[in-house]
Amino acid sequence: MSSNNQKLKQSIILIFHIMKRIIAAVLILIVYSCSGDKNANVAAPAPSLPVLTISNAAAVTSVTYPASIQGTVDIEIRPQVNGNLEKIFVDEGQYVTKGQSLFKINEQPYREQYNNALASLHAAQAALLNAQLEIDKLTPLVQNKVVSDYQLKTAKASHSIALSTIEQAKAIVASAKINLGYTLITAPVSGYIGRLPKKQGSLVGVTDVEPLSRLSDVHEVYAYFSLSENDFIQFKEQYPGITISDKIKKLPPVQLLLADTKAYAQSGHIDMVDGQFDKNTGAITLRATFPNPQGLLRSGNTGKIQLQLDHANVLLVPQESTMEIQDKIFVFTVGADNKVTKQPILVSGKSGTDYLVGEGVKSGDKIVFSGFENLQEGTVIQPENIKKQLAKN
Known part of the structure; x- marks a missing residue:
């Protein structure tokens, strides 16, 4: 009888220790869980990023056209007797x-x-x-x-x-x-x-197919380039004057980019517009004349004519404030609640380090100026207005 009592007493003690351990484990879990919830409820601070208010301004853009170069005189030397x-x-x-x-x-x-x-x-x-x-x-x-x-x-x-x-x-x-x-x-x-x-x-002989040689007078050279019909319409609207002759007189100097993309030292001027469009290409030919005192340019050279276009009131966005994804250009716009949105924009040209924007944003919109590489759609930021700093620059 005493032996059974002894066994029962030992079982109760064992159960007590087991329950004690279970209760301790539960308490640890509860404490850890409460501690985790407390940490989870602490929100990360909003990132502080520079924000720029974009606006319209005057700008100058450049556009290039392939050109072929000839001397002012470029003739064949042929025999006139046999x-x-x-x-x-x-x-x-x-x-x-x-x-x-x-x-x-x-x-x-x-x-x-x-x-x-x-x-x-x-x-x-x-x-x-x-x-x-x-x-x-x-x-x-x-x-x-x-x-x-x-x-x-x-x-x-x-x-x-x-x-x-x-x-x-x-x-x-x-x-x-x-x-x-x-x-x-x-x-x-x-x-x-x-x-x-x-x-x-x-x-x-006089009937030879091939000439004896060619002779090129290159103290000045002609650079011939072509404009499409749309480009020619914009070209005419860009500059003052009633007739083409009037517009040519008021054209600014043009630059010649050589085959190595370097600019030719001498500037030229457009002095001729062809009388008609090429019916096969739908383009019209223009001629720019460049001085060539050192004879660096020869007939047969190629290059690109660079035209400067003035824009009185266009929307400018810094190139460094954009990102390109799959041939599309985006900016991060900032809403009234400081939440950012990835917005595609339509770029119509470049002026220095700025893009000319046609669609996607408007004057007065705010965009993230920099530091958006890891920014996610919908993130709330703490904006730092840098409009005044940019104006000083």
């Missing part, structure tokens, strides 16, 4: 002056033609003299009625024929002289010689 190319006086790329000798074609055949023409002229002059002598001889004889006037009339007719023969001979001499002069080819203008496909001794 023959062997006897001498070449210049080298490829050489600068030549107007009247300088370039090529010499064998002149011997043309020298002989000229000599023959001179001989024919001299013979015609002798025939004229002979006809005049016959007239002088017959005139007194006819007056004294020694011979009939028929012979005198015949002599006068021969004299007229001799005069005509002389005129014809003179024309042949002049033509032979011209052809002889064509054997020496000189520079019609000052400029740079191009490639020389024909070598000394080659047979050249």
Whole structure:
């Protein structure tokens, strides 16, 4: 009996210890849970970010158009008579002056033609003299009625024929002289010689497909570029003046960007607008002239014409306040409750470090200026107005 009591007493003690541990564990859980709820109820402070109020302002933008460059004179040098190319006086790329000798074609055949023409002229002059002598001889004889006037009339007719023969001979001499002069080819203008496909001794002719060379006068160069119909309409509306000629006179200087994207040192001016649109491309050609005192530009160069466009009242947004996602540009706008919204915008151009915005935001809207890289949609921020700081800058 005492043994059973002893076992019962031990079981009660064991149960008591188990219950004690369970109660302690429950209390620990309760305390931890309460502590967790307390920490969870403490909200993180709103991030402090710079906020800019955007507004309309004047701006200048630039737009570029591909351009091809030519010298003010860009001509082919071709032979005007046939023959062997006897001498070449210049080298490829050489600068030549107007009247300088370039090529010499064998002149011997043309020298002989000229000599023959001179001989024919001299013979015609002798025939004229002979006809005049016959007239002088017959005139007194006819007056004294020694011979009939028929012979005198015949002599006068021969004299007229001799005069005509002389005129014809003179024309042949002049033509032979011209052809002889064509054997020496000189520079019609000052400029740079191009490639020389024909070598000394080659047979050249007036019907050759390929010229002897090209000569470019590049003390000034023309840069030709094209505007689409829409661009041309904007171009006309951008500048004052009634006619195209008036507008051209008031155009500001233009810049030429070379193939390496660097700006050419000299500024140019637009001085020509084509008379009609190209029906195949729907574009119209304009020409800008640039001085080229050092000869840095050559015919065949390419580049881009950069036009400056003035905008009187446009909405500007700093580029650094935007982010690009999948070819779309966004800003974080700030609402009245300081909650941010990711807003897409339509960019119509660039001016310095600013975007010109056409749609998406309006003047007076507030945007997050910077520090939005990890910002989430709907986040409440503590704005720091930086409008005054930007105005000072």
